Amino acid sequence: MKRGLQIAFFGSSLVSAYWNGAATYYRGLIRALHDRGHRVQFFEPDAYERQRHRDMEDPPWAEVVVYGAEGTAELERALESARSADVIVKASGIGVFDEYLEAVVPELAGPNTLCVYWDVDAPATLDRMRLNPSDPFHGQVARYDLVLTYGGGNPVVEGYRAVGARQCIPIYNALDPGTHYPAAPDSRFEAALGFLGNRLPDREARVEYFFLDAAARLPGKQFLLGGSGWGDKPMPGNVRYCGHVYTRDHNAFNSTPTAVLNISRESMARYGFSPATRVFEAAGAGACLITDLWEGIEDFLEPDQEVLIAADGAQVAEHLAELTPERARVMGASARKRILQEHTYAHRAAQLESVLVGYSFPSYRGAVL
Template sequence: MIKEKLNIAFFGSSIVSAYWNGAATYYRGIVKALHKMGHEVTFYEPDIFERQQHRDIEDPDWCNVIVYQKDKVSLRGLLRKAQEEADVIIKASGVGAFDDFLEEEVAKMKSDHNLVIFWDVDAPATLDRIENDENDPFRKLIPQYDFILTYGGGQPVIDAYEKNGAQKCIPIYNALDTDTHFPVDADKKFDGTLAFLGNRLPDREARVEEFFLKPAADLPKHQFLIGGSGWGDKPMPENVEYVGHVYTKDHNAFNCTPMAVLNISRDSMAKYGFSPATRVFEAAGAGACIITDYWKGINTFFEPDEEIMVVKDGEEMKKVLSELTPEKAKKIGKAAYKKVLAKHTYEHRAELLESVISRKLHHQTEEVKPS
């Protein structure tokens, strides 16, 4: 029998700072839910990119946080500690420091008494990278991990990873953290017809122009808001207000105040589909009317036209916004809120994670029992 409480070591980008770190909310939701289920998680994160100076939260009581300096000596010591103490060792993609080193070292930690997992929070980018470079060092490591877990991607990502030798690939989708994202009163500083929140990234910018800036220019009587890092020098129509980095504590008001909020996928996420952004579930948890660009698999999570609105280009966006009324927006938001509470919370995701880990550990333990 497996002990009920698992000790999990998690090497990721950051769990205490969302600054240039879109995975923070995802990590928090998963880890907090695991803690509620009785497991102990230690999250190891590097002190880089000024994230510690832009923390959204202090060290939480639901997770042990160890911040390490960017040097391999410190990191080797932490890896030894994880190997000695943890039942499950997770290396996430995009840590931002010594990623290749961590991927190789964690894979080598595999024993009869633990699991090693690679958790890909940007599977489309990783898969595109290894497909384009047959010498990519991660390619040979894939079969050494017990599981490849992914932030999304559905069957196309599962097939691609298993083609590259993964023992088992399982999507653990984004979800709603009901402790942090919920309906609140409107805040006048976020008033508008449509609001978009997302950092400026090369494989998103063209879609922001198509689905947000172009319709804004064509609808001068409507007010638009854009939040996130990096947009300060981007030319925008006069009816678009740039509100800068929006801290996690303001996300609920940002989602609740405008008539609708926009989700725009990165090119790589849209290509593979089945990759709802964290902010889709955050917005649904606030009861927002969500408008999203089209991607395959949307109806796996929300019913189009009833729980979410889907547009395929800027012209469709302009039409939807011209016809959208506050009453219709409120109805769609309420339906999304009901769906996300029923099927898409981090408790749902953590239950799936616990079940696959427990089954694997149990099977592994049975195999090594002396005859």
């Protein structure tokens, strides 16, 4: 009888999106893998108050194992439990024991076990390694059977090859249509333009450039900012800050404003081909999306038909000044149709299977691939 793969996944968090932008990506992919007959154990640390800010219970499509962040005893037990998996994944940006896990996980590789480094912020990782030749990850990259990234295209693939990766393949963000979909407007999120993103050093200047500058240019329109860490940020008077927005409210957040803004972090914009999860969340909700300019956007959405492109805050303001509610609805519907046809997590899971089947490990021969 054929069976699916057993996958052990060490990541930041599956059950909490609190200061954890990768949560949507993990959930969509892992749910789609489960739907295709695979079993996932997700190991995450009790760190950064994420367990206190859960936005979901343990799901039926993955086994969640939480280990302590104060010492390595529980982590060692988790690693021992993962040893029997067909695929063991070390994701980037866990936040605790990253260097330790990067070194230890490849030791679990073998004829029946594939070890994967999954980088959910490859531009930042590659920049960090370029700037620091002593970064310990230089010595670990080539020990992994495979590097996966959630974006970056050829610039990231070539960057990882240059630092010794055996193979690097992007598995892009996507839409889970069962999670992100059009919702009824919610008065909490009424605005001409909404932006949702945590305050991070690699993002803050671009939020000023694209979002706050646009707000200052259109004092008669209301702007809405969501995400953690912006409470003490000086803002124009027409910007309303609503704080952390739980995943359960993302559909309403994306469905209510006239348009929703995507702002790539600086490193992702520079590498290109790195659509954030909010691009697919917004499109899935049928939102009219305005995005900053980055190479590769046309691979996901057609400019001027399915998405509006802005090079700066002035162009964001121009789009908003000209945007009618009717055009916003048409563009949002077109974006949703495109994403459903080409960019769901079901598409990504099928792609991932085609990658894994290329490895002739004995345990894969009986897998449902």
